[in-house]
Amino acid sequence: xxxxxxxxTARFGxxxxxxxxxxxxxxxxxxxxxxxxxxxxxxxxxxxxxHSTASTFNPQNYNPQEWAKFxxxxxxxxxxxxxxxxxxxxxxxxxxxxFSIQRSPYGKDIVGEFVDxxxxxxxxxxxxxxxxxxxxxxxxxxTEADKPYIFGQYRQPNPAQWQRFIDFMFNQVRELLTNYGKxxxxxxxxxxxxxxxxxxxxxxxxxxxxxQPEILINDRLPGCGDFDTPEQFIPPQPPxxxxxxxxxxxxxxxxxxxxxxxxxxRRIIHTLCEVAGxxxxxxxxxxxxxxxxxxxxLLGRLAEVENWIGDNEExxxxxxxxxxPWQFYGPxxxxxxxxxxxxxxxxxxxxxxxxxxxxxxxxxxxxxxGMELSYTTRCAIMDSLLNGDPIGxxxxxxxxxxxxxYATVIAIDFGVGNESASALS
Ligand code: GLC
Numbered sequence: 083x084x085x086x087x088x089x090x091t092a093r094f095g096x097x098x099x100x101x102x103x104x105x106x107x108x109x110x111x112x113x114x115x116x117x118x119x120x121x122x123x124x125x126x127x128x129x130x131x132x133h134s135t136a137s138t139f140n141p142q143n144y145n146p147q148e149w150a151k152f153x154x155x156x157x158x159x160x161x162x163x164x165x166x167x168x169x170x171x172x173x174x175x176x177x178x179x180x181f182s183i184q185r186s187p188y189g190k191d192i193v194g195e196f197v198d199x200x201x202x203x204x205x206x207x208x209x210x211x212x213x214x215x216x217x218x219x220x221x222x223x224x225t226e227a228d229k230p231y232i233f234g235q236y237r238q239p240n241p242a243q244w245q246r247f248i249d250f251m252f253n254q255v256r257e258l259l260t261n262y263g264k265x266x267x268x269x270x271x272x273x274x275x276x277x278x279x280x281x282x283x284x285x286x287x288x289x290x291x292x293x294q295p296e297i298l299i300n301d302r303l304p305g306c307g308d309f310d311t312p313e314q315f316i317p318p319q320p321p322x323x324x325x326x327x328x329x330x331x332x333x334x335x336x337x338x339x340x341x342x343x344x345x346x347x348r349r350i351i352h353t354l355c356e357v358a359g360x361x362x363x364x365x366x367x368x369x370x371x372x373x374x375x376x377x378x379x380l381l382g383r384l385a386e387v388e389n390w391i392g393d394n395e396e397x398x399x400x401x402x403x404x405x406x407p408w409q410f411y412g413p414x415x416x417x418x419x420x421x422x423x424x425x426x427x428x429x430x431x432x433x434x435x436x437x438x439x440x441x442x443x444x445x446x447x448x449x450x451x452g453m454e455l456s457y458t459t460r461c462a463i464m465d466s467l468l469n470g471d472p473i474g475x476x477x478x479x480x481x482x483x484x485x486x487x488y489a490t491v492i493a494i495d496f497g498v499g500n501e502s503a504s505a506l507s
Pocket of ligand 1: 099110271272313328335
């Protein structure tokens with residue numbers, strides 16, 4: 083099996099949006115262009131003022147081993163860090179620019195430390211890289227005079243400038259994919275400001291694959307995507323290709339001290355169940371503060387998610403989508419002949435499964451507690467008489483005591499039948 087296949091059933095990963103702007107407690111990059119409609123808490127900060135915190139960035143409490151431990155406890159399989167966001171600040175040592183962590187008081191290579199910590203914890207590792215660079219003179223840099231930011235209207239460089247920028251950008255990507263050992267994902271962003279031809283997307287994709295043959299590239303490098311990246315939502319119908327929903331816990335990607343609009347732990351758990359039931363991955367964003375610590379509001383919520391995962395990891399991580407939507411009204415997943423039902427609403431007294439091999443039901447239990455649940459079955463009368471392996475309905479009684487306050491998971495084991503187990507769906 084090609085190594086890339088790990089992504090198909092990974093289900094849960096950690097996105098880390100972090101930069102020098104996190105010291106100020108404002109969104110990453112967007113304040114310098116005056117904010118964005120999709121980021122309600124992103125303020126407008128004068129360009130120079132925004133960039134100025136690069137020279138004071140010194141996250142003394144940066145402890146990527148802690149982050150890795152924490153991701154592991156959540157059942158996460160991979161972690162992706164913003165190596166460079168739209169503001170152009172490199173969180174890694176680079177030979178081709180002075181605008182990096184190397185020149186900030188911290189001095190050490192944040193990307194290198196991150197990759198090492200994730201790898202030693204057994205996590206897959208990815209790097210986010212913004213094609214847009216609002217700081218580089220040849221991009222050209224975004225200035226106060228360019229405000230307001232209007233989608234579709236971007237100042238264009240002259241050809242010589244653009245060639246210099248392309249060389250610089252390719253060099254930075256080459257550094258990231260050469261200096262840190264194996265990288266599992268490169269997560270591009272920002273392609274909307276230029277055409278695929280301007281980005282030299284095809285050549286960039288080829289370079290990436292030649293440097294890291296097993297890497298996955300997201301769909302934001304036009305024409306090169308190994309997976310789709312729906313942002314802040316779950317696709318109503320699962321895409322046919324591999325996909326990953328990236329989502330924030332509040333409404334901001336970077337640490338934003340004004341944004342208290344947090345999702346509840348239950349909301350996060352339900353999102354994870356929905357995503358797993360549709361065969362995708364959830365890349366949940368965590369935004370460290372300027373000193374490297376993670377705010378208590380996030381830690382508290384994630385601790386509750388961790389508690390739930392502790393009992394229910396088996397129904398999410400490494401699973402495949404379960405039943406069809408008509409068979410059970412909620413997300414379900416599957417591992418061999420075991421089906422997991424995720425109850426995101428409280429049942430009145432029983433729940434129904436349709437179109438399943440009812441004589442092959444071996445056991446029905448609550449995943450976390452192992453509590454056995456009683457059930458009945460029904461099917462067409464003639465089928466029950468003449469068919470040794472009838473397809474019908476399974477009606478499971480769910481008493482109040484079985485209900486989990488976050489999401490109840492029920493595991494059903496089916497015996498192997500004469501026909502293939504595909505009779506389950
Ligand atoms: C958007 C934003 C960016 C964020 C990204 C994450 O493209 O521009 O700030 O990093 O989404 O998906």
